[in-house]
Amino acid sequence: MRVNERIRARTVRVIDSDGKQLGILPINEALRIAEDRELDLVEVAPNASPPVCKIMDFGKYKYELKKRQKEAKKKQASFDVKTMELRPFIGEADLGFKLKKAKKWLEDGDKVKILMIFRGRELVHKNKGFDVVNKVIGELSELGTVERKPIFQGRKIEALMSPIRKKEGGKKNGEVKTTKNSKEEV
Numbered sequence: 001m002r003v004n005e006r007i008r009a010r011t012v013r014v015i016d017s018d019g020k021q022l023g024i025l026p027i028n029e030a031l032r033i034a035e036d037r038e039l040d041l042v043e044v045a046p047n048a049s050p051p052v053c054k055i056m057d058f059g060k061y062k063y064e065l066k067k068r069q070k071e072a073k074k075k076q077a078s079f080d081v082k083t084m085e086l087r088p089f090i091g092e093a094d095l096g097f098k099l100k101k102a103k104k105w106l107e108d109g110d111k112v113k114i115l116m117i118f119r120g121r122e123l124v125h126k127n128k129g130f131d132v133v134n135k136v137i138g139e140l141s142e143l144g145t146v147e148r149k150p151i152f153q154g155r156k157i158e159a160l161m162s163p164i165r166k167k168e169g170g171k172k173n174g175e176v177k178t179t180k181n182s183k184e185e186v
Contacts, residue, residue: 001042001043001044002042002043002046003040003041003042003043003058004031004034004040004041005031007027007041007043007051007053009027009043009050009051010026010027011024011025011026011027011050012024012025012027012030012041012043012050012051012052012053013048013050013051013052013053014030014033014041014053014054014055015044015052015053015054015055016033016037016054016055017037017039017054017055017056017057024050030053030055033055034055037055039055039056039057040055040056040057040058041053041054041055042054042055042056042058042061079109079110079111079162079163080110080111081110081111081112081113081160082102082105082110082111082112082113083112083113083115084098084101084102084112084113084114084115084136085115085117086098086114086115086116086117086129086132086133086136087116087117087119087122088116088118088122088125088128088129088132089122089125089128090132095132095135095136098136099136099139099140102114102136102140103140103143106140106143106144106161106163106164107143107163108163109163110163111147111160111161111162111163112140112144112160112161113158113159113160114133114136114137114150114157114158114159114160114161115156115157115158116129116130116132116133116150116156116157116158117155117156118155118156118157119155123155126152126157129157130150130152130157133150133157133159134150137150137159137161140161143163143164144161144162144163144164145161145162145164146159146160146161147160147161147162148160
């Protein structure tokens, strides 16, 4: 984005800070008007004929642009994919420990990849592997939804769960929170 003296065009269409068109002016006159108002001349549409320039406070504009980008980044879903490795004949205590970790991951907003790995002759017991994976999905269903159902690939079964998104503010359909000790004047 070109500002002030960096604008190369000889004539520009000028819009003032209120959004009113001042018309097509020579660059020198447009710069003088911006300088008189103690603002900057910013080229907003360089490909137009003639280029469109707006008189504004460029520092303030850059600050607001950064602020908007930061807000957009906050709203964007950010998550990691955590992997939970299992075996078909996993013990109950081990499974409980892994489930506890997976629940924490889902609560933190991360996705959980459930990975059942078969070694050697364990491959004969595919159905046992599916049973364990389905049990894990059942245990985690209150905190997450199945994004990718369990599928068998090579020597492993994979499934993917994503966290259930919480609604902003925890209110449903315009519900208003009331307290017992509220003081209302009648």
